[in-house]
Amino acid sequence: MKILVPVKRTIDYNVKVKVKADSSAVDLTNAKMAINPFCEIAVEEAVRLKEKGVADEVVVVSIGSKSCQEQIRTALALGADRGIQVETEDALESLQIAKLLAKVVEEESPEMVILGKQSIDSDNNQTGQMLAALTGMPQGTFASEVEVNDGKVKVTREIDGGLQTVELTLPAVITTDLRLNEPRYASLPNIMKAKRKPLDVKPAADFGVELESHVKVLKVTPPPERQGGIKVADVDELVEKLKNEAKVIS
Amino acid sequence: MSILVYAEHDTENLKPETAKVVKAATQMGDDVHLLVAGENCQSIAEQAAKLAGVAKVLVADNAAYGHQLAENTADLLVEMAGGYTHIVAGATTTGKNFMPRVAALLDVAQISDIIGVESDDTFIRPIYAGNAIATVQTADKVKVVTVRAASFDAVDESGSADIEAVDVVKTSERSSFVTESLTESERPELTAADIVISGGRGMQNGENFSLLEGIADKLGAAIGASRAAVDAGFVANDMQVGQTGKIVAPQLYIAVGISGAIQHLAGMKDSKVIVAINKDEEAPIFQVADYGLVADLFEALPELESKL
Numbered sequence: 001m002k003i004l005v006p007v008k009r010t011i012d013y014n015v016k017v018k019v020k021a022d023s024s025a026v027d028l029t030n031a032k033m034a035i036n037p038f039c040e041i042a043v044e045e046a047v048r049l050k051e052k053g054v055a056d057e058v059v060v061v062s063i064g065s066k067s068c069q070e071q072i073r074t075a076l077a078l079g080a081d082r083g084i085q086v087e088t089e090d091a092l093e094s095l096q097i098a099k100l101l102a103k104v105v106e107e108e109s110p111e112m113v114i115l116g117k118q119s120i121d122s123d124n125n126q127t128g129q130m131l132a133a134l135t136g137m138p139q140g141t142f143a144s145e146v147e148v149n150d151g152k153v154k155v156t157r158e159i160d161g162g163l164q165t166v167e168l169t170l171p172a173v174i175t176t177d178l179r180l181n182e183p184r185y186a187s188l189p190n191i192m193k194a195k196r197k198p199l200d201v202k203p204a205a206d207f208g209v210e211l212e213s214h215v216k217v218l219k220v221t222p223p224p225e226r227q228g229g230i231k232v233a234d235v236d237e238l239v240e241k242l243k244n245e246a247k248v249i250s
Numbered sequence: 251m252s253i254l255v256y257a258e259h260d261t262e263n264l265k266p267e268t269a270k271v272v273k274a275a276t277q278m279g280d281d282v283h284l285l286v287a288g289e290n291c292q293s294i295a296e297q298a299a300k301l302a303g304v305a306k307v308l309v310a311d312n313a314a315y316g317h318q319l320a321e322n323t324a325d326l327l328v329e330m331a332g333g334y335t336h337i338v339a340g341a342t343t344t345g346k347n348f349m350p351r352v353a354a355l356l357d358v359a360q361i362s363d364i365i366g367v368e369s370d371d372t373f374i375r376p377i378y379a380g381n382a383i384a385t386v387q388t389a390d391k392v393k394v395v396t397v398r399a400a401s402f403d404a405v406d407e408s409g410s411a412d413i414e415a416v417d418v419v420k421t422s423e424r425s426s427f428v429t430e431s432l433t434e435s436e437r438p439e440l441t442a443a444d445i446v447i448s449g450g451r452g453m454q455n456g457e458n459f460s461l462l463e464g465i466a467d468k469l470g471a472a473i474g475a476s477r478a479a480v481d482a483g484f485v486a487n488d489m490q491v492g493q494t495g496k497i498v499a500p501q502l503y504i505a506v507g508i509s510g511a512i513q514h515l516a517g518m519k520d521s522k523v524i525v526a527i528n529k530d531e532e533a534p535i536f537q538v539a540d541y542g543l544v545a546d547l548f549e550a551l552p553e554l555e556s557k558l
């Protein structure tokens with residue numbers, strides 16, 4: 001079984017971004033970049049399925065400029081077998097990403113595609129579901145457990161009220177939630193080995209997909225700042241303030 | 251402008267989010283229809299018909315929609331999309347699951363998790379864990395939008411919309427429901443509560459959450475948690491507040507033993523009043539707290555409970 005894992009290059013999750021002075025975008029100059037944490041969980045899950053003998057090949061794909069090869073190499077160091085970069089300089093929307101991924105799925109015919117549930121930059125939470133719709137695959141989103149058996153996959157999903165389990169016929173699309181696994185750290189020898197693993201580069205324009213943007217960003221502004229509060233000395237003062245000043249309890 | 255809103259429910263009750271999503275929809279245009287999809291959901295339709303601003307309630311009552319499987323629900327909405335300028339749902343795990351499918355099948359973009367409506371095609375949404383706010387305009391004919399309920403007030407229940415049956419059945423062969431384990435609680439839902447008290451890694455274990463329960467009982471509050479508390483197994487996953495969990499904006503949010511990582515702040519910093527109880531006076535949570543108490547939670551919580 002082949003597993004395809006789309007990974008995105010995003011800002012490191014520890015970085016608190018600032019907005020550019022001209023309100024056009026966030027300022028990513030010199031920002032530390034990394035693999036989107038949910039994608040890292042996706043790579044880990046695919047590699048574990050390979051280690052268990054369920055999968056025999058893990059292919060990672062990233063859509064972006066040359067710099068996203070760094071994140072593909074990270075995924076290869078974590079145990080993926082080969083990488084594909086779909087090269088574009090444009091910042092594409094989830095719909096276009098999903099259309100390109102659908103083409104990669106056509107070429108690669110994986111039995112499973114594991115994506116992150118959400119990119120921590122756009123906070124879109126769309127691509128996996130869109131890919132499933134475009135390819136006609138069933139979907140198991142926000143997965144906290146994945147169990148493959150006999151051409152089917154059982155996915156336990158984190159939902160607002162608790163957990164839900166669905167069964168999907170392969171090929172299927174899965175998106176990862178935080179509790180699915182805890183990704184390993186890449187060892188130095190594996191980082192060295194990853195440098196020699198195959199990485200194909202394919203221009204996005206070659207896929208024959210309409211890449212026009214549907215959504216225009218008119219402006220990007222900082223969120224309203226909260227007024228700094230006060231420290232209370234003890235529980236008595238806290239209760240007094242909540243009752244008489246904030247008036248949120250009685 | 252005709253707007254189709256997906257009503258969220260658990261077969262017995264319409265979810266409180268829906269009245270807030272309807273509010274957002276009424277800001278996009280004035281002909282708002284509400285779709286109730288489910289199995290044996292007639293009573294939901296009646297509740298939905300009372301929401302002010304709703305012109306018509308459409309009911310798709312069929313086993314195919316019983317567990318809101320994304321495949322079936324999305325196909326239903328796509329079939330119904332003709333004639334609508336907007337398709338709108340809450341940015342809940344249900345809405346997030348099927349709405350991007352609707353968008354892709356209609357070949358349009360989805361605008362996720364909006365917190366404001368500027369006009370019928372322009373919306374405001376947070377990005378980067380709420381550290382930036384984007385104003386975006388879509389050129390699509392049909393606008394597919396998910397709404398952050400916490401950012402809108404609920405419409406009242408003064409309406410009396412007509413109820414109409416929808417006779418569309420969509421069933422996917424390749425996806426089926428197996429089981430569900432839902433958290434039972436007497437407390438208000440996290441996203442609907444006026445007061446939320448959340449515990450973090452500082453709580454040390456699940457048993458200690460009983461220290462929060464005593465206070466929650468007295469205040470009628472919901473209980474939430476940080477990711478660290480959920481990952482460590484102290485409490486269930488559906489209690490996670492944050493960028494990638496639930497977004498809350500209650501009148502009062504009390505963070506206990508939570509450091510205040512940006513991902514947690516993303517889920518609660520629009521609360522009206524924030525209280526932080528933490529033994530580390532440098533903890534970043536104090537930067538957003540209206541009232542900070544530097545204290546050991548194991549001393550502060552029992553005292554707080556006794557003084558409420």
Ligand SMILES: Cc1cc2nc3c(=O)[nH]c(=O)nc-3n(C[C@H](O)[C@H](O)[C@H](O)COP(=O)(O)OP(=O)(O)OC[C@H]3O[C@@H](n4cnc5c(N)ncnc54)[C@H](O)[C@@H]3O)c2cc1C
Nearest residue numbers: 450451452476477478492493494507508509513514529547
């Ligand atoms: C992709 C991604 C998504 C994430 N999504 C979320 C999310 O949605 N929600 C979320 O919450 N996090 C999320 N996180 C995790 C986030 O980065 C933090 O790791 C997490 O919020 C920390 O939880 P915490 O504050 O409980 O733990 P810690 O950061 O360990 O803080 C514990 C706090 O407890 C205090 N404390 C300890 N003992 C006591 C005591 N006896 N009395 C008083 N205070 C005490 C300490 O001083 C400390 O400040 C996400 C991370 C990633 C990478």
Ligand SMILES: Nc1ncnc2c1ncn2[C@@H]1O[C@H](COP(=O)(O)O)[C@@H](O)[C@H]1O
Nearest residue numbers: 006007063115116118119124125126127
């Ligand atoms: N540029 C990209 N290249 C590869 N995968 C992507 C890209 N953008 C998004 N994805 C995948 O889609 C998931 C969800 O992203 P989003 O819908 O943008 O929140 C990510 O976790 C990735 O797995």
